[in-house]
Amino acid sequence: MKIFIVIPLFNEEKHIVKVLKEVSAYKMPIVVVDDGSTDSSGRKIIDCRSKIVTLLQHKINLGKGAAMKTGAVYAFTHGADAVIFMDSDAQHNPEDLTKFTRKLEGEKYDVIFGSRNLNLGVPLVRYLGNKFVSSFFRIYISDTLCGFRGVTRKAYEKIKWESTGYGVETEMVIRTGKAKLRFCEVPVETIYHSGVKGVTPLDAFGILAQVVKWRLTI
Amino acid sequence: MIIGLQIVAILFSLSMVYFAALNYKRREINGTEIAGWMVIWIGTIIVVVFPELLRTFARTFLFARVFDMMVVGAFLLVILMAASSYMRTKRLEKKLEDLVRKLSLKKK
Numbered sequence: 001m002k003i004f005i006v007i008p009l010f011n012e013e014k015h016i017v018k019v020l021k022e023v024s025a026y027k028m029p030i031v032v033v034d035d036g037s038t039d040s041s042g043r044k045i046i047d048c049r050s051k052i053v054t055l056l057q058h059k060i061n062l063g064k065g066a067a068m069k070t071g072a073v074y075a076f077t078h079g080a081d082a083v084i085f086m087d088s089d090a091q092h093n094p095e096d097l098t099k100f101t102r103k104l105e106g107e108k109y110d111v112i113f114g115s116r117n118l119n120l121g122v123p124l125v126r127y128l129g130n131k132f133v134s135s136f137f138r139i140y141i142s143d144t145l146c147g148f149r150g151v152t153r154k155a156y157e158k159i160k161w162e163s164t165g166y167g168v169e170t171e172m173v174i175r176t177g178k179a180k181l182r183f184c185e186v187p188v189e190t191i192y193h194s195g196v197k198g199v200t201p202l203d204a205f206g207i208l209a210q211v212v213k214w215r216l217t218i
Numbered sequence: 219m220i221i222g223l224q225i226v227a228i229l230f231s232l233s234m235v236y237f238a239a240l241n242y243k244r245r246e247i248n249g250t251e252i253a254g255w256m257v258i259w260i261g262t263i264i265v266v267v268f269p270e271l272l273r274t275f276a277r278t279f280l281f282a283r284v285f286d287m288m289v290v291g292a293f294l295l296v297i298l299m300a301a302s303s304y305m306r307t308k309r310l311e312k313k314l315e316d317l318v319r320k321l322s323l324k325k326k
Contacts, residue, residue: 073319
């Protein structure tokens, strides 16, 4: 099974080189989608680019969902059977990649969700958010916002998302449930460090509003 | 009180006529659009100055006052324009997204 790693990137000049070096060790093709970064992220990738790294550049910032879609389109048109999405801020441990490849290749799951909560238990706020989603769509994932996840080509065709921003992760969960795809969760380690951007309370509120919209449209 | 409201409504309509003319001068709207806006705002001024013109019309739709009917009408117009604006923005966003993606995938 040919698996590509897709990394959406926006202004992560501090971390992207480290992420690429660590992920390159797994010898899988890497697609980095620079989503209109205004810092030197793009240049740093060009400097350290190897044969397995492809850099795609959005001329303007569209959002994480759009960058993930661009990466997926590229990967699947270049022979990928599955893609694994990873964040570019070095919060995900590349050692967890093998958990995804094992589930994709060995156990033939369609979608694999990384979860930061499986080992530690779900924080109350996140639990309530997850319950809110599951009450609408009858799918429960312990960490709907984790960006570390794997999708097969077949699954991608069924869950192609519309979200361009941070709503993409939740929309993927909802579409997975709707399409009745075979999915599982794997525990992933999160490496927290200062200056992390991620989902703000305002983004979370927007996602909740979108959940209601998806209930009516998906 | 009504006179005061009428003055405010007339001043507002006149300023909107000015902005419509300005947009037309800058070629931001075309001839049909400026004509449409002029009809709306000049019509508003006429109705504000002579509310009796619409009294029979308002009674037909069970509005106690012409003013109430105009507020409801304006509210409906705003909703219509907001919905139309939302749809246009969504379409533009989609086109922009597709274009940016196409450019990024070009020659790769």
